[in-house]
Amino acid sequence: MKAEIIAVGAELLTPDFRDTNSLPLTAGLNELGIAVSFKTIVGDDEADLARVLRTAIGRSDLVLCMGGLGPTEDDRTRETLARVLKRKLVFRAAIRACIRERFRRRGLPMSASNLKQCYVIDGAEVLDNPNGTAPGQWLETKRSRIALLPGPPREILPMFENDVLPRLAGLGRGLSVRRIIRLTGLGESAMETRLKSVYAEVPSGVTVTTLASPGDLAIHLTYTGGGPRASAETRLDELEASIGRALRPWIYSRRGEGLEEVVGALLRSRDLTIACAESCTGGLIGHRLTDIPGSSDYFLESAVVYGNRAKIRRLGVPAALIDRHGAVSAPVARAMALGIRRTSGADLGLAVTGVAGPGGGTARKPVGLVYLALARARGTVVERHLFFGGRAQVKFQSSQKALDIVRKTLIARTGKAL
Amino acid sequence: MKAEIIAVGAELLTPDFRDTNSLPLTAGLNELGIAVSFKTIVGDDEADLARVLRTAIGRSDLVLCMGGLGPTEDDRTRETLARVLKRKLVFRAAIRACIRERFRRRGLPMSASNLKQCYVIDGAEVLDNPNGTAPGQWLETKRSRIALLPGPPREILPMFENDVLPRLAGLGRGLSVRRIIRLTGLGESAMETRLKSVYAEVPSGVTVTTLASPGDLAIHLTYTGGGPRASAETRLDELEASIGRALRPWIYSRRGEGLEEVVGALLRSRDLTIACAESCTGGLIGHRLTDIPGSSDYFLESAVVYGNRAKIRRLGVPAALIDRHGAVSAPVARAMALGIRRTSGADLGLAVTGVAGPGGGTARKPVGLVYLALARARGTVVERHLFFGGRAQVKFQSSQKALDIVRKTLIARTGKAL
Numbered sequence: 042m043k044a045e046i047i048a049v050g051a052e053l054l055t056p057d058f059r060d061t062n063s064l065p066l067t068a069g070l071n072e073l074g075i076a077v078s079f080k081t082i083v084g085d086d087e088a089d090l091a092r093v094l095r096t097a098i099g100r101s102d103l104v105l106c107m108g109g110l111g112p113t114e115d116d117r118t119r120e121t122l123a124r125v126l127k128r129k130l131v132f133r134a135a136i137r138a139c140i141r142e143r144f145r146r147r148g149l150p151m152s153a154s155n156l157k158q159c160y161v162i163d164g165a166e167v168l169d170n171p172n173g174t175a176p177g178q179w180l181e182t183k184r185s186r187i188a189l190l191p192g193p194p195r196e197i198l199p200m201f202e203n204d205v206l207p208r209l210a211g212l213g214r215g216l217s218v219r220r221i222i223r224l225t226g227l228g229e230s231a232m233e234t235r236l237k238s239v240y241a242e243v244p245s246g247v248t249v250t251t252l253a254s255p256g257d258l259a260i261h262l263t264y265t266g267g268g269p270r271a272s273a274e275t276r277l278d279e280l281e282a283s284i285g286r287a288l289r290p291w292i293y294s295r296r297g298e299g300l301e302e303v304v305g306a307l308l309r310s311r312d313l314t315i316a317c318a319e320s321c322t323g324g325l326i327g328h329r330l331t332d333i334p335g336s337s338d339y340f341l342e343s344a345v346v347y348g349n350r351a352k353i354r355r356l357g358v359p360a361a362l363i364d365r366h367g368a369v370s371a372p373v374a375r376a377m378a379l380g381i382r383r384t385s386g387a388d389l390g391l392a393v394t395g396v397a398g399p400g401g402g403t404a405r406k407p408v409g410l411v412y413l414a415l416a417r418a419r420g421t422v423v424e425r426h427l428f429f430g431g432r433a434q435v436k437f438q439s440s441q442k443a444l445d446i447v448r449k450t451l452i453a454r455t456g457k458a459l
Numbered sequence: 460m461k462a463e464i465i466a467v468g469a470e471l472l473t474p475d476f477r478d479t480n481s482l483p484l485t486a487g488l489n490e491l492g493i494a495v496s497f498k499t500i501v502g503d504d505e506a507d508l509a510r511v512l513r514t515a516i517g518r519s520d521l522v523l524c525m526g527g528l529g530p531t532e533d534d535r536t537r538e539t540l541a542r543v544l545k546r547k548l549v550f551r552a553a554i555r556a557c558i559r560e561r562f563r564r565r566g567l568p569m570s571a572s573n574l575k576q577c578y579v580i581d582g583a584e585v586l587d588n589p590n591g592t593a594p595g596q597w598l599e600t601k602r603s604r605i606a607l608l609p610g611p612p613r614e615i616l617p618m619f620e621n622d623v624l625p626r627l628a629g630l631g632r633g634l635s636v637r638r639i640i641r642l643t644g645l646g647e648s649a650m651e652t653r654l655k656s657v658y659a660e661v662p663s664g665v666t667v668t669t670l671a672s673p674g675d676l677a678i679h680l681t682y683t684g685g686g687p688r689a690s691a692e693t694r695l696d697e698l699e700a701s702i703g704r705a706l707r708p709w710i711y712s713r714r715g716e717g718l719e720e721v722v723g724a725l726l727r728s729r730d731l732t733i734a735c736a737e738s739c740t741g742g743l744i745g746h747r748l749t750d751i752p753g754s755s756d757y758f759l760e761s762a763v764v765y766g767n768r769a770k771i772r773r774l775g776v777p778a779a780l781i782d783r784h785g786a787v788s789a790p791v792a793r794a795m796a797l798g799i800r801r802t803s804g805a806d807l808g809l810a811v812t813g814v815a816g817p818g819g820g821t822a823r824k825p826v827g828l829v830y831l832a833l834a835r836a837r838g839t840v841v842e843r844h845l846f847f848g849g850r851a852q853v854k855f856q857s858s859q860k861a862l863d864i865v866r867k868t869l870i871a872r873t874g875k876a877l
Contacts, residue, residue, distance in 0.1 A: 323749025324742025331741025
């Protein structure tokens with residue numbers, strides 16, 4: 042069962058727009074155990090559209106084609122598909138009645154341009170559109186099942202749910218179960234090397250996909266195949282366990298949650314509070330922690346002490362320490378962490394100071410050099426890191442590593458024994 | 460000249476990921492007057508990928524293929540294209556030396572899995588990748604020009620700019636000139652209504668596209684056609700002027716810059732400093748301001764005073780004021796702005812307090828209620844807003860409105876007369 046999604050629209054080939062409809066459609070198909078093999082985006086050139094439709098019908102068992110059913114000149118999906126299939130377009134008075142009624146309710150006459158929407162490809166079933174004038178169409182050919190669907194999300198999504206998915210029941214391979222494992226602190230190739238043995242034992246029906254960005258890695262496990270669900274879950278459990286054996290120290294999440302959510306849940310379960318002193322991250326750590334609803338239970342504050350004066354006045358970092366070691370140094374990171382912990386009254390004080398770039402780097406303190414410190418009752422840890430990438434990447438990786446230090450500290454110690 | 464973009468990656472066929480690289484690539488091609496006719500997304504199944512490559516080479520003069528050049532098992536673009544073109548893969552020691560050097564700089568040995576990245580399709584030129592291990596490749600066949608490019612944005616974008624675009628010069632049809640106008644503080648339909656008269660006078664060859672998200676609107680103007688460039692610029696100038704007449708109060712940028720960049724440039728040119736007191740935005744305003752290189756010249760600090768205790772201790776907000784009016788109130792916003800200005804010594808004190816949701820709302824203080832205050836030498840302004848959307852949208856809109864208050868204050872007053 043090969044499935045393909047086609048998005049039709051000139052705007053989708055500009056630098057400004059991306060197709061969004063295909064994501065919920067993919068989710069719906071996956072639920073039935075149908076994977077999407079191709080997505081194609083094409084404009085309103087008829088020859089191009091015909092080519093894409095012909096290719097799709099030649100290679101896929103299910104083709105969902107979105108867009109180009111509107112009333113304007115450049116909406117030509119209906120006509121083009123009819124030509125590709127060598128079928129006639131048939132006028133349906135019932136559709137005209139529907140569109141007229143729609144206009145009447147708004148106190149308007151039906152526009153002549155909507156007449157073309159009353160034509161249906163010979164042999165197609167009409168899919169009602171309660172949210173717009175363009176009805177959908179469902180066709181079956183010897184090889185393929187084809188759905189023509191309108192482009193606007195509020196029209197296509199209910200139609201897909203109500204009229205397309207029920208027609209697909211039983212066509213899929215049963216079941217699709219996904220799991221997302223997330224990691225930090227490891228490079229992509231180091232992860233791959235460690236996964237070698239895991240790849241050798243991937244159970245049948247399961248695919249493993251890895252995704253990497255600076256400071257964050259993800260491993261997606263997807264089971265597609267027959268039921269029952271419990272046995273699919275068991276396969277994924279086993280695979281997850283062997284990934285755990287290969288990569289445990291770097292895994293922060295096994296259900297796709299972000300690091301800020303994981304750290305928040307740990308703080309909550311330990312009944313601990315945190316406060317941050319951020320220099321080069323500029324507020325990003327506070328921003329990420331407060332993206333989680335209810336974070337006020339454990340996040341007290343963040344002092345974004347960008348300038349030296351703020352470091353001194355807000356956190357009591359000794360001016361002499363900054364003079365001697367520079368603001369980007371282990372002693373200053375330590376003093377910031379101790380200062381924010383003391384002045385906020387939080388259980389944990391987390392501090393970051395570094396050179397985010399692109400300017401401000403020197404031979405001894407290059408762009409990407411970052412010191413992180415975590416102060417707790419039992420003492421303070423300080424780490425030195427050198428991150429690569431532009432300003433945004435250095436900021437993100439700093440925030441990621443800082444949160445990961447908190448995570449590791451919390452899972453290593455039980456109770457309040459910090 | 461038919462151009463086509465292919466994105467390779469199993470994750471791009473899941474409900475979780477969308478291709479993003481194709482947008483800047485499209486913008487770059489458009490600059491040369493090359494339109495994109497097709498975009499295709501395919502996973503890591505070799506037969507599917509081979510089919511997509513064969514189709515593309517059969518119908519397009521230029522094929523940009525992104526992704527699948529990494530070191531992992533499922534990165535197979537290089538091998539698949541070689542097979543489709545019936546060409547050999549050739550080992551290049553120079554690439555190995557590059558990758559080794561990259562690892563050496565990080566104090567690591569080159570991983571064995573990277574060896575496959577040293578192979579190049581016979582006849583291809585190698586495109587250097589200073590930002591990753593996967594070099595790109597440039598090939599010409601009788602019909603097509605083909606670029607194989609790495610998937611990660613930080614790798615593909617510089618490579619496209621430096622090594623692909625120069626190879627395309629002269630292939631396009633004339634000229635493409637774009638301009639991006641950005642607005643905030645206005646709804647999408649209000650903008651469309653005000654643009655009605657503008658739409659009636661769009662000069663030939665120019666397209667106008669609008670993009671809306673909560674708190675941010677953009678109008679993209681694109682001229683495509685013959686030269687000279689100066690006359691295209693004149694057409695866009697005139698259109699921009701009439702858009703300015705319709706929408707001036709809401710326009711913050713006419714060259715696509717973000718609001719944090721606009722505010723930063725205004726602060727710098729006035730030689731003014733700013734400090735923030737953030738409650739519901741959690742650090743987002745500081746994060747945005749510090750995304751701009753050199754922001755330490757005007758951004759002093761941000762006090763992310765999430766809890767009441769922090770508001771009282773860091774900023775001297777009277778506890779009685781919070782008791783009487785609640786933390787989300789005009790008097791507390793004002794006290795926060797005055798407090799951060801006084802304690803930081805900044806020229807401007809910017810404060811935000813609100814209910815980001817989803818919890819914490821009441822009938823009198825619903826989710827989305829936000830108070831903003833800006834303290835300056837001549838007095839303090841306080842604004843009350845009600846934003847719609849989820850937690851992330853409320854945070855973003857709050858930061859956007861707060862920065863816009865600063866922008867409006869700075870453009871309304873000259874010199875230090877604040």
